[in-house]
Amino acid sequence: MDEQELQWIQANVELAIEQLGPLxxxxxxxxxxxxxxxxxxxxxxxxxxxxxxERVDGLVGVLGSFLGACVAAGAGGRWHCSDEGGWGVLLPDGSTAFPFTKVRKQLRDGVEGGESIASFYRVAVDFIATGGLREPGQG
Structure with a gap:
C-alpha cells in the first residue's frame, strides 16, 4: 500500500468533514x-x-474518500488498492467496494439515472459486508 495515497485519502476525509459538516x-x-x-x-x-x-476530479477525490471512510467505519472494512479497480474498501467478506467510482457515476448520471451513493452504502454495509447477499446454503 502506498502510505502517501492513504494520507491523501485521510486528508480528503478531514476536508469533507470540515467543509460539509457546518452545512x-x-x-x-x-x-x-x-x-x-x-x-x-x-x-x-x-x-x-x-x-x-467531466470536470469533477477534485470533488470525486474528496467525496469518494469520505464515502469510502463511511463504508469502512460502518462495515469494519479497510482501504485497499487492487490492481483491477484502484483504491477501494476491502469488506469483511473479502469483496471490495469502490467509492470513487460510485461518486463519479452519481455526479455523471444522478439519482434519476440510477446512481445513489446512499444505496451503495446501504448495500455494502448492510448486505455485502455481512454476507447477506449470499445464495442460501453458501457459507
Whole structure:
C-alpha cells in the first residue's frame, strides 16, 4: 500500500468533514445519515448552472474518500488498492467496494439515472459486508 495515497485519502476525509459538516445537520461524520446528506449535496451540485460532470476530479477525490471512510467505519472494512479497480474498501467478506467510482457515476448520471451513493452504502454495509447477499446454503 502506498502510505502517501492513504494520507491523501485521510486528508480528503478531514476536508469533507470540515467543509460539509457546518452545512449539514448536526452529527455529520462517518455515518449513514451523512452519506445521505452528501447524496443530496451531489444532486444540488448537478443542478447548478454550468455543472460539468467531466470536470469533477477534485470533488470525486474528496467525496469518494469520505464515502469510502463511511463504508469502512460502518462495515469494519479497510482501504485497499487492487490492481483491477484502484483504491477501494476491502469488506469483511473479502469483496471490495469502490467509492470513487460510485461518486463519479452519481455526479455523471444522478439519482434519476440510477446512481445513489446512499444505496451503495446501504448495500455494502448492510448486505455485502455481512454476507447477506449470499445464495442460501453458501457459507
Amino acid at each position: 449539514a445537520d448536526a452529527g455529520f461524520g462517518l455515518n449513514r445519515e451523512s452519506v445521505e446528506w452528501v447524496e443530496g449535496f451531489i444532486e444540488r451540485q448537478r443542478a447548478r448552472p454550468g455543472f460539468d460532470p
